[in-house]
Amino acid sequence: MSACCFWTVPNDEKDVLEHMKTDGVYESEKRDHLLLAAKAWHPGFDAVRDMVWLIDSECRVAQTNLAAANILETQIEAAAEDRCCRLIHGRETPPDYCPHLRAMATGEPQTAEIEEPHLGRTLKISVFPVKDDQGKVMGAVEVISDVTIQREDQQEAIRLTEALAQSFTGITEAISDLAERRDPYTAGHSRGVAEWSVNIAREMGMTENDIHGIKAGALLHDLGKIAISADILNRSGPLSENEWGIIKAHPWTAYEALCRIHFPWPVAELVYQHHERLNGSGYPRGLKGDEIHPWARILGVADVVDAMITHRPYRPARSKKEIMDELKRGRDKIYDANVVDLALRLLVKTDRRVLVVDDEPGILDVILQFFQLADSSIEVQAFTDSCKALQAFEEQPFPVVITDVNMPGINGLELLRRVREIHPATRVIIITGLGEKKYTVEALRLGASDFLEKPLQMKALKASVETMLTRYEER
Ligand SMILES: [Fe+2]
Known part of the structure; x- marks a missing residue:
């Protein structure tokens, strides 16, 4: 595809005929028809306010209409002899997002809206590949609209x-x-x-x-x-x-x-x-x-x-x-x-209920009073009887359970096992007394999430409960 410009640069008729002769592509009748068609279309394309240009497979501008001069703010002769990547993107090679590049690669029409800092404009580019008789892509016709003002109005x-x-x-x-x-x-x-x-x-x-x-x-x-x-x-x-x-x-x-x-x-x-x-x-x-x-x-x-x-x-x-x-x-x-x-x-997601089980009522009182004062968003339910605690859990599983290990009836480890069976997402904090560390391995195996030792440090207990509630929410 040669870089002539018969829409905008007024070609000498003889030059065009000579050029076609040199290429040896067209017979005389076809040549005349083409010349006439080009002449007839010339004012039509120049009347279009969007840029319409023909680009070859090497990104060279083969032909263009007058609108290019306004949109690209350049002399039309200069535009007609330049490469589209330099004129549009301000670079020597086309960027990855260039729709022309994609049209050349796929042979399919492409449309893109691009903000070009180089021009300070937003352009809507439609690329239509031109193919030869064998279906090989020779170049593309591109229609480029300046949508800068419309987009600014939309943003406003x-x-x-x-x-x-x-x-x-x-x-x-x-x-x-x-x-x-x-x-x-x-x-x-x-x-x-x-x-x-x-x-x-x-x-x-x-x-x-x-x-x-x-x-x-x-x-x-x-x-x-x-x-x-x-x-x-x-x-x-x-x-x-x-x-x-x-x-x-x-x-x-x-x-x-x-x-x-x-x-x-x-x-x-x-x-x-x-x-x-x-x-x-x-x-x-x-x-x-x-x-x-x-x-x-x-x-x-x-x-x-x-x-x-x-x-x-x-x-x-x-x-x-x-x-x-x-x-x-x-x-x-x-x-x-x-x-x-x-x-x-x-x-359920924002559930901040905590079930506390310990056969010593004194410890439960301390925990209840502490949470009432320290964080009223945490709802503590306390049980000295582990069987009743399990019943309450079965009715409505809690996100966090704190349980003593040594208790009459259902002991802490058995409670842990049953709780995890009913609602595996529940986090269980085990409280151990002096000399009860031996239960730790078994508790870990059953799925305990944390361990605290008596005498209980309330700050450590609260920190552990917060971590467990967060993990429960994030599950
Ligand atoms: Fe109301």
């Missing part, structure tokens, strides 16, 4: 959308915090519901935009409670029918207010529905099944989980087991089955 649009979403989140959090400020007992509940909702939504594989929407709904779900007096809200005793009516109106109160804000998500509707239940037993409208928005079903479960996990003035925080039991009881009856399954998975 993304930046503005993100800024808008952040503003919505900021305003939503501010309203939520203000609404909760009057009631210290439920402060943080909305953020807790938001965290559970977002985590469930993530497990579901929802998009980031949808997750922003569900978070806004969660943060504002109890906004309507602002209209309820603190006396009714925190009453531990029974409520009158009228007072119940006031409480049940809070989704509607919030809906009315939020309807006026044009969120990009159905926030008002979600808030309106967050107490609706699958079987129609919820309020305020008694919606059933598919009548309830899928995101509102997530809010409903997240609301219940966070409320139970938190201490309230009229009742202590519920244990993980109680929460799990409540969810399992309501699964597919009042709560969405899929949402419940994901919430249960998250509860």
